[in-house]
Amino acid sequence: xxxxxxxxxxxxxxxxxxxxxxxxxxxxxxxxxxxxxxxxxxxxxxxxxxxxxxxxxxxxxxxxxxxxxxxxxxxxxxxxxxxxxxxxxxxxxxxxxxxxxxxxxxxxxxxxxxxxxxxxxxxxxxxxxxxxxxxxxxxxxxxxxxxxxxxxxxxxxxxxxxxxxxxxxxxxxxxxxxxxxxxxxxxxxxxxxxxxxxxxxxxxxxxxxxxxxxxxxxxxxxxxxxxxxxxxxxxxxxxxxxxxxxxxxxxxxxxxxxxxxxxxxxxxxxxxxxxxxxxxxxxxxxxxxxxxxxxxxxxxxxxxxxxxxxxxxxxxxxxxxxxxxxxxxxxxxxxxxxxxxxx
Numbered sequence: 001x002x003x004x005x006x007x008x009x010x011x012x013x014x015x016x017x018x019x020x021x022x023x024x025x026x027x028x029x030x031x032x033x034x035x036x037x038x039x040x041x042x043x044x045x046x047x048x049x050x051x052x053x054x055x056x057x058x059x060x061x062x063x064x065x066x067x068x069x070x071x072x073x074x075x076x077x078x079x080x081x082x083x084x085x086x087x088x089x090x091x092x093x094x095x096x097x098x099x100x101x102x103x104x105x106x107x108x109x110x111x112x113x114x115x116x117x118x119x120x121x122x123x124x125x126x127x128x129x130x131x132x133x134x135x136x137x138x139x140x141x142x143x144x145x146x147x148x149x150x151x152x153x154x155x156x157x158x159x160x161x162x163x164x165x166x167x168x169x170x171x172x173x174x175x176x177x178x179x180x181x182x183x184x185x186x187x188x189x190x191x192x193x194x195x196x197x198x199x200x201x202x203x204x205x206x207x208x209x210x211x212x213x214x215x216x217x218x219x220x221x222x223x224x225x226x227x228x229x230x231x232x233x234x235x236x237x238x239x240x241x242x243x244x245x246x247x248x249x250x251x252x253x254x255x256x257x258x259x260x261x262x263x264x265x266x267x268x269x270x271x272x273x274x275x276x277x278x279x280x281x282x283x284x285x286x287x288x289x290x291x292x293x294x295x296x297x298x299x300x301x302x303x304x305x306x307x308x309x310x311x312x313x314x315x316x317x318x319x320x321x322x323x324x325x326x327x328x329x330x331x332x333x334x335x336x337x338x339x340x341x342x343x
Contacts, residue, residue: 001027001038004045014044014053017071025067031060035125040065043183052076052259055184057125059246059254073251073258077317085252085262088320089237091230096329098224105336106223107270107308111232111325114212114255114264118244122256123211124185131193134213141242142197142206149235151199153208156191172196174210181211186256204235212255212264214239223269225329252317262317267328270297273335274307275342286338290331291315311335 003023006015018041026037035057044053054072056062062069070081079085100106116122117134126134139153154163167173176182176190197206207215216239218232246254252262276283287294295310311332313324 004041007048010048012044012048012050012053013072013075014041014050014068015048016075017068022067026065029064031058031064031125033058033060033121033125035061035121037065037068039124039185040068042185043180046183047180050180052257054258055124055186055256056122056254056258057185057256058121059248061122061125062248062251062254069258073261073317076259077262077315079262079318083318084249085318086320087247087252087263088322089233090322091226091233093322094226094229094325094329096226096229096325098222098226099329099333099336100223103222105271105273105339106332107272108219108221109223109225109228109269110217110219111225111228111265111267112215112217113232113236113266113321114253114260115214115216115236115239116212116246116254116256118246120213120246122254123209123213124256128189128192131189131209135193135195135208137243138206138208138214138239139195139197141239144242145199145235145238148201148231149199149204149238151197151204153195153197155195157194159191167196170202172198172202172205174207184256186211204231206235206239211257212260223332225267225269225325225332229267229325260316263319263321263324265316265321265324266312267325268310268312269328269332270308270310271332271335272306272308273339276335276339277307277309279342282338283335286334287311287331290334291327292331 003020030036039057040054040061043055044050074080120130120134142153176187181187194209203220205217216235218228220228253264255261255264291314293312293314297308297310313328315324
């Protein structure tokens with residue numbers, strides 16, 4: 001294995017922090033699951049336009065390859081080696097009355113978290129047998145959900161065209177083909193061991209064995225952010241009665257991509273701000289103040305359509321889930337006030 005030479009225009013955090021010295025220190029190390037430095041950096045070596053460029057193959061990757069992961073985590077999250085992460089999933093601590101009861105601005109609200117099973121390799125380092133085992137234990141947990149969370153699991157393997165089309169139409173189905181995930185080893189044995197669960201109302205969704213072993217998603221039309229958060233928390237608690245999640249006091253919930261560590265949460269709204277969109281400087285001043293990210297409505301690297309934007313929390317590690325959602329809520333209140341003032 002040779003030190004990868006990154007071109008001068010490569011701006012990934014991998015190219016910044018994988019010095020020849022760090023490479024020499026880590027090149028022959030592997031975790032107890034056999035995950036190597038070569039596997040951890042492959043996505044960033046193959047995709048020179050990566051923002052980050054590294055993936056963990058198990059929880060141990062974060063300690064074995066610490067000289068590489070620590071500076072990346074510190075740069076991205078502003079979170080140091082000695083810092084501790086705290087979790088708070090109590091909806092009663094969230095102050096979030098619906099900021100748009102008339103439905104004039106907020107189209108929909110969606111909050112998701114990533115979770116991985118404790119004592120099991122993460123997606124980039126998992127074997128086929130282990131992935132199948134994750135699927136069966138998660139499905140067992142999902143089948144215990146009741147009330148508004150009750151629903152059905154659809155395995156991707158052998159999925160009929162009708163079900164596929166229906167799930168794509170509802171924007172539920174995740175697809176193979178992302179080159180960053182592919183190079184990280186996350187698409188191996190596709191589509192086996194993968195699937196999707198949703199409740200009957202289609203307000204709650206779980207992706208099984210995509211980038212993380214679980215993506216737990218709560219969503220609905222309109223701006224009742226607290227209701228969306230409460231449903232998510234109830235679902236997490238329900239699933240946790242059957243499967244334990246990987247967590248550390250330092251890094252919070254363990255995820256394969258270091259950007260998701262901590263709360264592993266993305267709380268977002270689709271919101272119409274056609275007037276504010278004409279003054280991006282002001283728009284960005286507000287989102288920066290509340291630590292928010294602006295995206296187009298089809299996610300990262302997409303454009304806005306009809307003045308509608310996807311607004312989500314930027315901070316994940318070193319703050320609680322309640323604080324992450326509160327950031328998003330407070331920012332949305334400020335954005336609506338600015339939009340109103342301009343109209």
